[in-house]
Amino acid sequence: MPHQAPTTSAEGEQGTFAIASDGGGDPAIRLRGLRKEFGQVHAVDGVDLDIPPGEFFSMLGPSGSGKTTVLRMIAGFELPTAGTIELHGRDVSRLAPFDRDVNTVFQDYALFPHMTVQQNVEYGLRVKRVPRAERRQRAKEALDTVRLGEFGERKPDQLSGGQRQRVALARALVNRPKVLLLDEPLGALDLKLRHTMQTELKQIQRDVGITFIFVTHDQDEALTMSDRIAVFNAGRIEQVGSPVEVYERPASAFVAGFVGTSNLLSGGGAENIIGKPGVFSIRPEKIRVDADLSKPADVGETSATGTVTDTVYAGATVRYEVTLDAGGQLSVVRQNTAEPADFEGGRVRLSWRHEHSFRVPEAG
Numbered sequence: 001m002p003h004q005a006p007t008t009s010a011e012g013e014q015g016t017f018a019i020a021s022d023g024g025g026d027p028a029i030r031l032r033g034l035r036k037e038f039g040q041v042h043a044v045d046g047v048d049l050d051i052p053p054g055e056f057f058s059m060l061g062p063s064g065s066g067k068t069t070v071l072r073m074i075a076g077f078e079l080p081t082a083g084t085i086e087l088h089g090r091d092v093s094r095l096a097p098f099d100r101d102v103n104t105v106f107q108d109y110a111l112f113p114h115m116t117v118q119q120n121v122e123y124g125l126r127v128k129r130v131p132r133a134e135r136r137q138r139a140k141e142a143l144d145t146v147r148l149g150e151f152g153e154r155k156p157d158q159l160s161g162g163q164r165q166r167v168a169l170a171r172a173l174v175n176r177p178k179v180l181l182l183d184e185p186l187g188a189l190d191l192k193l194r195h196t197m198q199t200e201l202k203q204i205q206r207d208v209g210i211t212f213i214f215v216t217h218d219q220d221e222a223l224t225m226s227d228r229i230a231v232f233n234a235g236r237i238e239q240v241g242s243p244v245e246v247y248e249r250p251a252s253a254f255v256a257g258f259v260g261t262s263n264l265l266s267g268g269g270a271e272n273i274i275g276k277p278g279v280f281s282i283r284p285e286k287i288r289v290d291a292d293l294s295k296p297a298d299v300g301e302t303s304a305t306g307t308v309t310d311t312v313y314a315g316a317t318v319r320y321e322v323t324l325d326a327g328g329q330l331s332v333v334r335q336n337t338a339e340p341a342d343f344e345g346g347r348v349r350l351s352w353r354h355e356h357s358f359r360v361p362e363a364g
């Protein structure tokens with residue numbers, strides 16, 4: 001389902017991440033002042049967020065940053081200590097899970113082992129006393145959606161891990177929820193299958209047009225799959241944006257460090273090289289490395305000299321650790337197009353376009 005590219009507005013560093021009104025329709029999810037305390041632990045510490053219908057939205061953050069607790073509050077498994085949750089304009093903050101138009105897919109997708117795939121998918125409808133013919137039809141549609149139309153008669157133990165995860169997805173989709181919550185659903189899969197499922201899940205989301213809210217601590221996964229990402233840190237959202245915005249323009253040193261690898265230049269090094277005080281972020285792949293020190297920097301480029309202290313070969317890429325003469329350390333990542341250049345112990349000139357080093361607020 002196509003959706004309008006949302007405009008985010010951030011009021012200060014920890015302000016409201018809201019979608020500019022498009023003049024019609026409520027967001028699929030609206031969170032205001034959401035808090036959750038477990039005794040002394042402030043698991044969620046004031047979250048404001050709007051998610052428009054049809055979006056693939058990821059909550060990304062380190063372990064313990066509060067993303068699962070936000071998801072569980074949306075699902076109704078936890079009640080907020082303060083704040084409100086609206087689903088399509090309806091305040092559901094204090095409703096039981098089954099009174100909310102959401103479904104959750106967990107990492108440990110407990111399927112009933114004695115039931116067939118078809119029966120597993122039908123189960124929720126049976127509980128709701130949906131008539132048999134409709135149940136069959138809807139389960140068949142859900143299985144077709146997750147490309148398991150031919151597997152209805154199998155038992156879960158006759159399926160691969162990825163197929164079982166797709167049954168779990170079908171079991172949620174069969175209820176036709178307005179919002180689907182996914183809590184690290186690919187976490188139990190090996191890396192290769194995980195990559196395949198990332199592409200499939202994204203395609204399924206496009207096909208069904210349901211709002212997906214996806215919790216992960218894997219930044220690659222969030223960058224690959226999402227329309228927008230919220231980056232969590234210590235119970236708060238540090239930034240909401242498209243993958244490109246979050247990666248290319250991190251709003252804080254925390255986001256720069258958590259989403260991808262970032263170099264941070266500060267103190268004397270920053271003043272000497274960039275000419276301004278503050279903390280500056282530079283992505284390692286934006287930096288060129290050159291053994292010819294006599295070559296002047298190109299127009300529009302910043303440059304610095306240094307010594308290569310370490311070379312890390314990683315197959316498709318090679319990383320150089322460079323100690324700068326002006327103070328500080330930078331990692332440089334280059335595509336391994338030919339034999340990796342051997343700069344180890346050597347003197348090099350690093351250069352990057354001015355706009356690729358940008359200032360980030362120090363405290364996350």
Ligand SMILES: Nc1ncnc2c1ncn2[C@@H]1O[C@H](COP(=O)(O)OP(=O)(O)OP(=O)(O)O)[C@@H](O)[C@H]1O
Nearest residue numbers: 038041043061062063064065066067068069070217
């Ligand atoms: N039921 C609970 N009782 C007490 N503390 C809890 C409970 N649930 C979560 N917490 C605490 O709240 C904080 C946020 O936890 P949460 O599970 O939301 O983080 P997360 O970002 O999803 O982490 P992970 O990626 O490890 O799942 C943590 O400090 C956690 O220990």
